[in-house]
Amino acid sequence: MNVYGKWLLLTVLFSLPPACMAQHQYWGVAGSDGGLYPNAPTRWGVLYHVDSTALNPEYVFLFDSCCHRRPHALTLAGNGHLYCFGDNNLYEIDPVTDSLRVAINLDSLALPWLRDAITLGFQSILPLLTTASDELIGVGTARPNDADQIDGTSLRIFMYHIDLDTLSLIASIPGFQNMLDWYPRAVNNGLFLLPDGRLMMAQAKDRISIGAIGIADTVTNSYATLLGLQDPVQGYDPYGGWVEYNNAYYSTCFSGATGFVGIEPFQDHGYGTIYKYDPVLNVISAVYAFSADTFGFKPTIHLTDGGNGLFYGQAWGGTNYGGINNYSGLLFSFDPISNTYTPLLRFGDIAPSSGAAYANIAGLLSASNGHLYGSYNNGLFEFEIVSDTLRLRSGLWDGQGNMGSSELIEICRKPNYKPRLTTSFSVCAGSYFVYDLQNVNATSVVWRRNGSIVPSQTNQLLEFAAISEGDEGVWSCTMTNQCGVTEPPVIAITVNPGVPNAPTISGDTVLCGDSSTVVLGGNTNGVWMGPVGDASNGSSSASVGVTHAGSYQVRTEQACGLSFSNIVHVSHVPWPVAPEQFRFINGTEQTGVLYTSDIICPGDSVVLGNNYPGWWYTQTVGHWSTGDTGRTLAVYDEGTYYIVVENACGVDSSSGFTLNYIPQPAPPTVSILFGEDSLLCAGDSLTLVADIGDPFGSVLWWQNGQFFPNNLFGLQLVVHEAGSYQAFISGCGGQIHLSMPVNVVVDSVPSIVQPVILPEDFPIAACDQDSVFLDSQQPGGIWFWTDSIGNEHRDTTDHFLVDWATYGNGSYALYNYNGCGESPNFDFVPVISVPEPEITYTEVLDTVCLSDGPQTLSAGVPAGGSYAGAGVSGTLFDPQLAGIGQHTITYSFNDGACTGYASAEVVVDACAGIEAGLLRLLIVRLSPNPNNGFFTLHVDQPVKIASAQLHNALGQPVGLASSLRSGANPIDRTPLPPGIYSVHCLLDGSTVILDLIVD
Secondary structure, rough: OOOHHHHHHHHHHHHHHHHHHHHHEEEEEEOOOOOOOOOOOOOOOOOEEEEOOOOOOOOEEEEOOOOOOEEEEEEEEEOOEEEEEOOEEEEEEEEOOOOOEEEHHHHHHOOOOOOOOOOOOOOOOOOOEEOOOOEEEEEEEEEOOOOOOOOOOEEEEEEEEEOOEEEEEEEEEEOEEEEEEEEEEEOOOOEOOOOOOOEEEEEEOOOOOOOOOEEEEEEEEEEEEEEEEOOOOOOEEOOOOOOEEEEEEEEEEEEEEOOOOOOOOOEEEOOEEEEEEEEEOOEEEEEEOOEEEEOOOEOOOOOOHHHHHHHEEEEEEEEEEEHOOOOEEEEEEEEEOEHHHHHHEEEHHHHOOOOOEOOOOOOOOOOOOOOOEEEEOEEEEEEEOOOOOOEEEOOOOOOOOOOOOOEEEEEEEOOOEEEEEEEEEEEEEEEEEEOOOOOOOOEEEEEOOOOOOOOOOOEEEEEEOOOOOOHEEEEEOOOOOOHHHHHHHOOEEEEEOOOOOOOOEEEOOOOOOOOEEEEEOOOOEEEEOOOOOOOOOOOOOOOOEEEEEEEEEEEEEEEEEEEEOOOEEEEOOOOOOOOOOEEEEEEEEEOOOOOEEEEEEOOOOOEEOOOHHHHHHHHOEEEEOOOOOOEEEEEEEOOOOEEEEEEOOEEEEEEEEEEEEEEOOOOOOOEEEEHHHHHHHOOOOOOOOEEOOOOOOOOEEEOEEEHHHHHHEEEEEOOOOOOEEEEEEHHHHHEEEEEEOOEEEOOOOOOOOOOEEEEOOOOOEEOOOOOEEEEOOOOOEEEEEEEOOOOOEEOOEEEEEEEEEOOOOOOEEEEEOOOEEEEEEEEEEEEEEOOOOOEEOOOOOOOEOOOOOOOEEOOEEEEEEEEEEEEEEHHHOOHHHHHHHHEEEEEEEEEOOOOEEEEEEEEEEEEEHHEEEHHHHHOEEEEOOEEEEEEEEEEEEOOEEEEEEEOOOOOOEEOOEEOOOOOEEEEEOOOOOOOEEEHHHHHHOEEEEEEEEEE
């Protein structure tokens, strides 16, 4: 949209309340050459509109091969009408009535200077420009017989005067000569109206130049080149359609800068630039150079002002589907203050399963709701600037070409209506009468009769159940919504006296297919009225066959005047056509290849799709055999799948797609032939054997995580070098199943310095009851020992434990060893045992009473040793500290080298300290014993006062006293260091001492 048209539109939009957004629509055209898909409804192009969120598409006009085809260059004029070109026609569209008319037919004009108004730009569509004086400016080619040009090679800049329906010439853009042939210049993208009224435009590259900036003067009707591009680094093949910032004009170049390889025609001229044109200095400078497909290259259209200080555009780049240059394209932003380029979203990431979305060449619409709208190959998208969110919206593509060959136009749609052929009615008094404006968007409807408001008529239907003479007159209607006011043509109603006889008509209301007919009946004595062009109009038959969608009614002339039947609305519904289903591979639709079955891996899925999204979404109700809707279906389960499409005209199903699973193989196992030794000595070899459960199968071998040299296959592998070896087989979907690795180590006879055993004392002496560690303290080798009788011990490394009971005295040798041999060097050490001293200890004390005082222990031999045991202190034994029971007393003596031991038993009896009868009654048991400090005292007889306290081996209390009662008494003293303890139980004044062992 040009700057003045957009300013005019936004002035209207922002003067309305927010509810006006409900009436906003985006209009667009899409053209096609009609060569492919000859049965498609939009093969010659379509005029369409969507709502303010780019949803709910409607086809307003389908172009045809005869007279109206290939629309492009849609623009909005100040009179609220839309204009576009289609081949040699200039069309005017009234969005209030959804009507289209040919404003100018160039073939019917005898203009020697204009042949057609088509786009010659190589990359993009050239829109019309609306001036401030509400005139349209466009570009076309000259006729061959124009006197001031050769072979029709110059372009004409023309002006269309809307109020006069006439054309006038502004200026000519001369062509150029190359190799004796003349060629026209091309204008890339939009015209731009400068503040002084002149027109600025961008010349595309041609065979002798890399592009230019031109200017047309509407006062002097002249054209001149302002600036010819000279430096491809600054840009090559520029776009027009500029956005203005800080007295400079910004747009994009399709080529130039990075990737530039020369200026010869038909070569790669670089990835493109964002450029700034300074009109004061008359220079172009690149403010950003595109460089790689990941971040975008080859901008497809000019920039658009997002209203947030950033410019937005589209470029090639992004996901590369199928390994060819089928790039999805991306959306980017540019900050003119910091010259910062930011790639935002790739279209391929929005529809990765099908690769169905990629950038289009049409520009972006900066809508009044703050979002950007544009077209991709299959339809429209919405970009929410605040959240950087891209949404694919209406799917308009029906297989005939990219939708959106021009920029979208935003309008705030005033109340609409459908024009009627008849505006004068003569009806009978008392008859039913209705006049339907078919409005869908008015918020207020006011009817006036003879200039006075009629309060009872408040909607688009002027309706009377029984019309009277008081309803006669001239009726006018005013419809209002947030976007403006519409006043349809007035109608005149004459009411004749008498009773009308209006028939009731009925019939099928659905036209199926392109050439079907439905029958309406019920006419008695009137004539049929229907849409313009239907053969039923004027027929007086009782029933008629109708072929056009629209409203039908019977008009009856009687003596009283005119009466009307009820209205029957007939709609057009195409035959349901189930689209063929396709499989998508790596996110790319396999065009032209129909899949009917597949075998895949368990857990994987196949994505199916269809090839008629236009029919699928807008004209029929379709679903998969699973009940799912949408263009694609992810299939996870075995079975047969197909598409069902149904509408009022019938049901159609596609062919079926059958999915089967194949099992995954089990991973192989690898073992070493003839043993488990994975040590490979120099010059030797090992044979690895793979087991896959199939004696006739084969595997592929890996060495250290890489393919084995020569990619050996087979179930056996002979290896001569160290490494980690694995066998693998390829499973379903190329999945690799690996065995566990077998690590092979290569070694030779060690050549390490002579081992040294530490300690080096000779001989090493130790007591008989001890063990001795021999330690080389030389880590890094593998060692074995020979004991005193020559036995080898290879289960140790650098130390050896001499156990007297097993090995005894002798010489012990240390050798360095590995699986391939042993070192000739060794070290040895003699080890001898030292006998422990002989101890004699006989305790005279046999049984002592609990009440006895400390007793002197008998002497041990040799003298000078020490005593240990419960109740022992020095050479004394205290029965009360030891407690009742049998106690072991140990005597030990050290002769300076080794220590000897002897022991004896002492029994502590209650004797006279407690009555024998009470002892029998007061029985205390301890369990378990040994324990870890948690035990239970069982008191087997009734007691009145009882307690227990824990003492260590020295007789010292180590725990608080615990009260006891008859029965089980749990006592917890964990954690408790290991040792010998005693539990002192006080039972009704009597003491019982129990030994306790903690391990």
